[in-house]
Amino acid sequence: MRGESPEVGLEAGVPVTERSLARREFSGLLALMAGLAAFPRLAEAAVQPKFAAPKPFSWDILVEQARALAARPWAEPQTSPHAVADFDAVGKLTYGQAQALGGNVRLFPTARGTSPHAVKLHLVESGSARELIDARGLFVGGKQGDPAGFRVMTADQHSDWMAYLGASYFRASGSRDQYGLSARGIAVDTGLPKAEEFPSFTAFWIENLGADHVRIHALLDGPSLTGAYAFDCRKGASGAAVTQDVRVSLFFRRDIERLGAAPMTSMFWYDQSDSAKRRDWRPEIHDSDGLALWSGSGERIWVPLSNPSVNRTNAMRADHVKGFGLLQRDQAFDHYQDDGAFYDRRPSLWIEPQGDWGAGTVMLYRMPTDAETQDNIAAFWVSDQPARAGQSRDFSYRLTWTSQDPSVATGAGAAARCVDSWQGAAGRPGDTPTTQEARKFVFDFEGPALKGLTRDSGVTADTNLPAKALLHSAAYPVAGQEGRWRVTLDVRPSAVPSPEFRVYLKRGEQALSETVIQGVQP
Known part of the structure; x- marks a missing residue:
């Protein structure tokens, strides 16, 4: 694959302008x-x-x-x-x-x-x-x-x-x-x-x-x-x-x-x-x-x-x-x-x-x-x-x-998977964005560990984002979708100290989901 610098193509020494990482033969x-x-x-x-x-x-x-x-x-x-x-x-x-x-x-x-x-x-x-x-x-x-x-x-x-x-x-x-x-x-x-x-x-x-x-x-x-x-x-x-x-x-x-x-x-x-x-x-x-x-x-x-x-x-x-x-x-x-x-x-x-x-x-x-x-x-x-x-x-x-997900954990309390993710403007939908520098990250999780849990169950989203980078965080069950929870994060990318951050759902000290590693840089 292409290196960082100088860029090379799929074949040794071939510039990417001539041949990028294609499906080879x-x-x-x-x-x-x-x-x-x-x-x-x-x-x-x-x-x-x-x-x-x-x-x-x-x-x-x-x-x-x-x-x-x-x-x-x-x-x-x-x-x-x-x-x-x-x-x-x-x-x-x-x-x-x-x-x-x-x-x-x-x-x-x-x-x-x-x-x-x-x-x-x-x-x-x-x-x-x-x-x-x-x-x-x-x-x-x-x-x-x-x-x-x-x-x-x-x-x-x-x-x-x-x-x-x-x-x-x-x-x-x-x-x-x-x-x-x-x-x-x-x-x-x-x-x-x-x-x-x-x-x-x-x-x-x-x-x-x-x-x-x-x-x-x-x-x-x-x-x-x-x-x-x-x-x-x-x-x-x-x-x-x-x-x-x-x-x-x-x-x-x-x-x-x-x-x-x-x-x-x-x-x-x-x-x-x-x-x-x-x-x-x-x-x-x-x-x-x-x-x-x-x-x-x-x-x-x-x-x-x-x-x-x-x-x-x-x-x-x-x-x-x-x-x-x-x-x-x-x-x-x-x-x-x-x-x-x-x-x-x-x-x-x-x-x-x-x-x-x-x-x-x-x-x-x-x-x-x-x-x-x-x-x-x-x-x-x-x-x-x-x-x-x-x-x-x-x-x-x-x-x-x-085509079955081979990474799925089994058992009644098995960790939930991230099944969807989106990005968009930070702030409340329909309102003027609070800052042009911030982005909203949305993650949906599904799995046995989340079934039966409500907004009163003490479920939170845990991240490694510093306070100056995390403007808002929420975790809640998706209405009408049993065992599906949504995490929304408003993030200021310029304040994130690394190219990515981590997020997962937990209840007390118990992890309920897999850890998502999400990139923040384009």
């Missing part, structure tokens, strides 16, 4: 997913793909391959000689009828300007792997081509539920059969005042274990590190989540200033709280609307996303983190009015560490965008332990792609 190809029906169904190709002789394969073999690769200098990948340049040709090769690999995997072709680098693919069966050495039978009409990535099809072969394409990017369709945000294998130097590094998955080993179960191994390579990855991927029944259990072994070629584990990339242009960013007729446009964090101490945190005027980074202590993710809590169609991109169906992505990750922080990086085709949000976990050349690091986690 996904930007053109994945846009074609909605256009599948536009391409004619062609006859099954007669040419058969060719495979090398089988070789033993296991997790331990892959780890040793990554370790050995880290001991050698990094070799920059070359553009495939078969990379196609025509947009329509890419679509036909990708979405026209062609033979599947291993029953339920179809290929993305290499394409100039989007995904020019070929990846190696292997099929795994009974502890042996066969490398795909000629993919002509796997593209429309048996045409010559090199795979840049792949997608995993549903049992009926009518759509796909998971895709890997470009650098270490991948994503799943979630419980409402809709793509949205992306995950990455690793983040290197994201949000720093220098070029971000984008290691790539250069080889995959695919093991089909059923119609909705696939195990994927991948080899990562980049200037600063190599890695072995295992993804155990399951698509639930209709309406259920997609889960991926991830195992990672990294090997460092050189020191890394900021190593981001379990990174996610998303898009936020505007929502109901920021009408100034709105140029489009649609009321809201975003893949995710907030970052949720469940800290090791048990605190629940919610950070509403924003489209800032300058690059911004939040670093939140997350020692022994229990979970975090970029979520799409708002799933009401009428809030978006988009019957093509279906932002109301975009999945949330929740990360659950397997084992104790130790001391560290969850980082949220945001950069300006003026279009929905540009990913401008990233989130990841950074260990307090530095990544040094010659060292290695192992960790595991689970990814859950779902």
Whole structure:
């Protein structure tokens, strides 16, 4: 992602004026997913793909391959000689009828300007792997081509539920059969005042274990590190989540200033709280609307996303983190009015560490965008332990792609969630604003902990705002909405000592809601 200064684009050293943080290799190809029906169904190709002789394969073999690769200098990948340049040709090769690999995997072709680098693919069966050495039978009409990535099809072969394409990017369709945000294998130097590094998955080993179960191994390579990855991927029944259990072994070629584990990339242009960013007729446009964090101490945190005027980074202590993710809590169609991109169906992505990750922080990086085709949000976990050349690091986690809110606490007294927020002029509605310098922040909370409480229950809003910044505060139940409370704060931004403030509902010393971390600077 773009650094603070000097600004750099998605590719190392590319100015943002030429290329901002877009959806990388996904930007053109994945846009074609909605256009599948536009391409004619062609006859099954007669040419058969060719495979090398089988070789033993296991997790331990892959780890040793990554370790050995880290001991050698990094070799920059070359553009495939078969990379196609025509947009329509890419679509036909990708979405026209062609033979599947291993029953339920179809290929993305290499394409100039989007995904020019070929990846190696292997099929795994009974502890042996066969490398795909000629993919002509796997593209429309048996045409010559090199795979840049792949997608995993549903049992009926009518759509796909998971895709890997470009650098270490991948994503799943979630419980409402809709793509949205992306995950990455690793983040290197994201949000720093220098070029971000984008290691790539250069080889995959695919093991089909059923119609909705696939195990994927991948080899990562980049200037600063190599890695072995295992993804155990399951698509639930209709309406259920997609889960991926991830195992990672990294090997460092050189020191890394900021190593981001379990990174996610998303898009936020505007929502109901920021009408100034709105140029489009649609009321809201975003893949995710907030970052949720469940800290090791048990605190629940919610950070509403924003489209800032300058690059911004939040670093939140997350020692022994229990979970975090970029979520799409708002799933009401009428809030978006988009019957093509279906932002109301975009999945949330929740990360659950397997084992104790130790001391560290969850980082949220945001950069300006003026279009929905540009990913401008990233989130990841950074260990307090530095990544040094010659060292290695192992960790595991689970990814859950779902339209249910995975951050919800359960139980009768579970903490309430922030389900809506707005901003506007300070003061009483309809009156002349008390000061042009102040802004009103409004937060709505819902949850079991608030049910049955009234204005006489002693519920208050707690903030870390100093007295000179907080002009007015109120907390009260929303009329006619059981278990829904509203907090209103009139704030003088110039008197807030940091770029954001915290607010939550409490009753006496008992916290009733998650803590919202709200930015105050544009």
